[in-house]
Structure formats: structure tokens, C-alpha cells
Amino acid sequence: MQAIWSNKIRAGLTTFGIIIGIVAVTSMSTMIDGIDRGFEKSMSMLGQNVIFIQKWPWGMGGEYKWWEYINRREMKLDYVDEIRNNSRYASAVSAASNRSANVRYQDQFAENIGIQGTTESYTRTASLDIDEGRFFTAEENRTGRRVAVIGASVASALFTHEHPLGKEIRLGGQRFTVIGMLEKQGKFLGLEDTDNRVIIPIQAFREIFGIRRNIQITVKFPDKEYANQGQYEVEGIMRRIRHLDPRDDNDFAINKPEMFRQQYDAMTSAIYGIGFFLTALSLFVGGIGVMNIMFVSVRERTGEIGLRKAVGAKYSEILMQFLIEAVVISLMGGLVGILLSIISTEVINQFFVAYMDWGTVVNAFLICSFTGVLFGFLPAYRAAKSDPIESLRYE
Numbered sequence: 001m002q003a004i005w006s007n008k009i010r011a012g013l014t015t016f017g018i019i020i021g022i023v024a025v026t027s028m029s030t031m032i033d034g035i036d037r038g039f040e041k042s043m044s045m046l047g048q049n050v051i052f053i054q055k056w057p058w059g060m061g062g063e064y065k066w067w068e069y070i071n072r073r074e075m076k077l078d079y080v081d082e083i084r085n086n087s088r089y090a091s092a093v094s095a096a097s098n099r100s101a102n103v104r105y106q107d108q109f110a111e112n113i114g115i116q117g118t119t120e121s122y123t124r125t126a127s128l129d130i131d132e133g134r135f136f137t138a139e140e141n142r143t144g145r146r147v148a149v150i151g152a153s154v155a156s157a158l159f160t161h162e163h164p165l166g167k168e169i170r171l172g173g174q175r176f177t178v179i180g181m182l183e184k185q186g187k188f189l190g191l192e193d194t195d196n197r198v199i200i201p202i203q204a205f206r207e208i209f210g211i212r213r214n215i216q217i218t219v220k221f222p223d224k225e226y227a228n229q230g231q232y233e234v235e236g237i238m239r240r241i242r243h244l245d246p247r248d249d250n251d252f253a254i255n256k257p258e259m260f261r262q263q264y265d266a267m268t269s270a271i272y273g274i275g276f277f278l279t280a281l282s283l284f285v286g287g288i289g290v291m292n293i294m295f296v297s298v299r300e301r302t303g304e305i306g307l308r309k310a311v312g313a314k315y316s317e318i319l320m321q322f323l324i325e326a327v328v329i330s331l332m333g334g335l336v337g338i339l340l341s342i343i344s345t346e347v348i349n350q351f352f353v354a355y356m357d358w359g360t361v362v363n364a365f366l367i368c369s370f371t372g373v374l375f376g377f378l379p380a381y382r383a384a385k386s387d388p389i390e391s392l393r394y395e
Contacts, residue, residue: 004329007297014293015333017286018371022337022364023344024282026356028275029363030345032268034354039264041185049227050125050257053079053217053238057253058260072251075215077202079241080119083219086237089230092124092220095202097211103198104170105158113154114197115171117205125218133165133180136201144203149180151195169198172208176200231256283367286333287375294326294379302386309388319384326376327369334368 004011055072077095084093096118103110120138122128128135136147148169155164164178176198185194205211219234221227231254238252298305305318338361348354 001328004325004332007293010293010296011329011332014289015286015329015336017282017289018330018333018368019286019337019340021279021282021286021371022334022368023340024275025279025367026338026341026360026364027344027348027354028271028279029360030341030354030356031348032271032275033357033360034349035268037355039260048127049221049224051219051227051231051234052255053219053234054253054255055214058255069253073242074213075217075252077206077211077215079217079238082241083217083234083237087219087230087233089221089226089233090219091222091226092121094119094122094125094218096122096216096218097202097205097209097214098216099209101171101209103154103158105167108158108160110154110157113171115205115209116197116199117202117209117211118199119202122199122218125220129183131181131183133178135180135199141201141203144201144207146174146176146204147179147201148176149182149199150178151182151197152184153193153195154198155181171198171200174204174208176204283371286330287371290326290329290372291375291379293329294322294376295382297325298322298379298383301383305383305386306388309386315384319380322380322383323373323376326380327372330368330372330376331365334364338364 053075055074056069075095080093080095083090087093096116098114098116100112101115103113103115120136120141123130123135130149131152133149135149136145139145140147148171150158150164150169158164158169159167164181167178168175169178170176182195182199202211219230221230235250235254238254239250242251244251308318341364342356345354345356
């Protein structure tokens with residue numbers, strides 16, 4: 001510590017590369033951890049063991065052949081009953097259609113709100129939880145009752161001083177009674193606010209907005225094993241409903257949440273690869289700086305090394321002395337890098353998602369220690385192997 005303190009400016013400049021490397025590796029790690037947590041939460045919003053039957057397949061990279069899908073027939077609400085009655089594996093089937101509209105309560109307005117017309121089993125297929133109140137019933141859906149379930153963002157925008165349940169809101173020129181509030185979910189994949197929506201019976205949605213297109217049918221299965229078998233069963237049911245010849249291709253898409261996961265895994269692998277390269281480059285530059293200052297330190301203290309060896313210091317003791325010094329310098333840079341990373345994590349959270357846990361901090365210190373040992377070994381070895389007579393004669 002005395003040796004480092006006597007050359008504190010030089011030591012501080014030496015740790016600059018280490019600081020950059022630690023900030024790079026911890027920032028990347030916190031962002032990936034934050035994205036992972038947000039991704040898993042978003043996947044839970046889609047539901048577990050579900051498939052989505054739509055006109056359009058999800059575009060997951062590569063060339064999207066939209067011209068092959070644009071002339072497909074639209075989905076119909078009747079398909080829900082057909083699938084429910086003919087499937088042995090499905091535990092719930094629902095339909096939904098979406099659009100945006102302005103919603104008003106007295107003098108309060110909420111613009112560009114997602115209006116979702118669904119069937120009564122939607123909470124089961126989408127794994128939605130009701131925070132207060134209830135969801136609408138099959139009878140309310142069948143008769144097109146003007147009832148609504150609102151998300152947390154809509155509730156906070158419209159009802160600043162009142163409780164929403166039982167109040168009447170206006171959307172699409174119609175009055176709807178709020179019968180339930182959804183639990184807060186947050187943003188889907190960090191982009192779309194899933195709490196900024198109003199759910200109404202799909203028959204009411206049809207009467208107000210019409211549903212000639214963009215209907216999504218969701219089929220839920222009890223577990224993963226049933227889902228694997230049920231997918232092919234539902235595909236057969238849909239082909240029969242659509243009167244497709246065995247030689248015809250499907251004129252509908254079966255989309256699965258796993259498609260998001262595959263694309264996500266490919267994206268995170270690329271991020272890790274780039275991050276690893278940048279981190280390794282920064283740590284290499286920092287390590288060269290550590291090696292340089294340790295060579296200078298060994299040269300400056302040649303006489304001290306010779307004196308210590310002359311009075312009986314062993315090879316391992318000299319080696320350990322300079323290795324510890326290299327590790328301490330690296331850890332100093334790591335400590336500053338971690339402090340800067342904590343600040344950067346808070347800044348990133350204002351615009352994106354990031355999460356730092358103790359594992360990230362421990363890994364950062366381990367990386368610093370490894371860098372110190374790796375790049376400090378050669379100078380330490382040179383000091384330990386030096387001839388004591390020549391070292392004493394140096395000054």
C-alpha cells in the first residue's frame with residue numbers, strides 16, 4: 001500500500017483501463033439481467049402452454065413473405081366453439097380483437113387506449129389476474145352488455161380522486177360500467193404498456209367497432225405435454241373448419257410464445273459476444289497498464305528486493321508481494337468501476353431496463369483479481385528470480 005500510495009497518480013492512471021473494462025462488463029450484465037427479467041415477465045403475459053391462431057404469422061427475423069398471407073381468409077368467432085367442442089386437449093379457448101380509441105370519464109380523457117374485445121374465458125388463456133371487482137360472464141358476453149375491465153394505467157389516468165368500480169366511462173360513443181380492474185403488469189418486452197387498455201365483451205366490441213378482421217384465437221392447454229399434442233390436433237380442426245384439401249397449405253398461422261424465445265436467445269447471444277469482445281479488449285489494455293507499472297515498480301525497488309533476498313526472503317515471498325500489489329491495483333480500479341456501474345444502472349433504468357445483483361459485483365471483483373494475477377505475474381516472477389548480488393549493486 002505504501003508503494004502504491006507513493007505513486008498514487010501513476011497507479012490511478014494505470015487503473016483507468018480496468019475501470020473501463022469493469023464498467024463495460026457490469027453494464028452489459030445488468031442490462032442482460034434486466035432484459036431477462038422483463039422477457040420472462042412478458043412471456044408470462046402471453047400465458048403458459050398456449051398457441052395463437054391468426055391470419056398472420058409472427059415475423060421473427062429473415063424475409064417476411066407478407067404477399068403470401070395478405071389474401072388469406074380472416075378468422076371468425078364461430079371457430080372458438082368449434083375448437084372448444086372438438087378438442088380433447090384444450091382447457092380453454094378465447095377470441096380477441098383489438099383497436100385503439102379515446103376513453104372519457106366525466107371531464108377526464110385518456111387518449112389512444114387499447115380497446116380489447118374478448119370472450120369470457122380470456123382471463124384463463126391470457127393468465128390475467130383481477131385486482132378488484134370481476135371479469136364479465138358468458139351471459140354478459142353473449143348479450144353484449146356494456147361492461148368493462150380496465151388496466152392500472154387507465155384507472156390512474158381517469159380516476160384520480162375516485163374509485164373506478166361502478167363508474168361509467170365512455171368509449172366509442174357508448175357508456176360502459178367498470179366492473180373490474182386488472183393487476184398491474186407493466187410493459188411487454190419493455191415497449192408496450194399492457195396496463196393501458198380496456199377489456200370489453202367481444203359482442204359489444206362487434207356492435208360498436210365491427211370485427212371483420214384481425215381476430216386472434218387463443219387456445220390454452222393444461223400442461224406442456226398436452227400443448228405439444230394439442231397443437232397438431234387444433235391444426236387438424238382448423239383445416240377441417242376451413243375445408244382445406246390434404247394437398248393445400250394452411251391458410252392460417254399457429255403462433256407460439258417459443259418463437260419469441262428463440263429470437264430472444266439469438267439476440268442475447270449476439271449481445272454477449274459483442275460485450276465479451278469489448279470487455280476483453282478493455283481489460284487487456286488495463287492489464288498491459290498494470291504490467292507496465294509493475295515493471296517500473298520492480299525496477300525502482302531493485303535494491304529493496306536484493307536486500308530482502310540477502311536476509312533470507314524466499315522466492316515465493318517476493319513473488320507473492322508483487323502479485324498482491326498487482327491485484328490491489330486491479331481491485332482499486334474494479335471498485336471504482338463498480339461504483340460507476342451502480343450509477344450507470346440507475347441512469348439506464350430511466351430509459352431502459354437494468355438490474356444489478358450481488359453475483360455481478362462478485363464476478364467483477366473476480367475478474368479484477370484474475371487480471372491482476374495474469375498481468376502481474378511476469379513482473380513478479382522477474383523480481384523473484386533476480387540475483388540478490390546484482391540487485392544490491394543496482395543502486
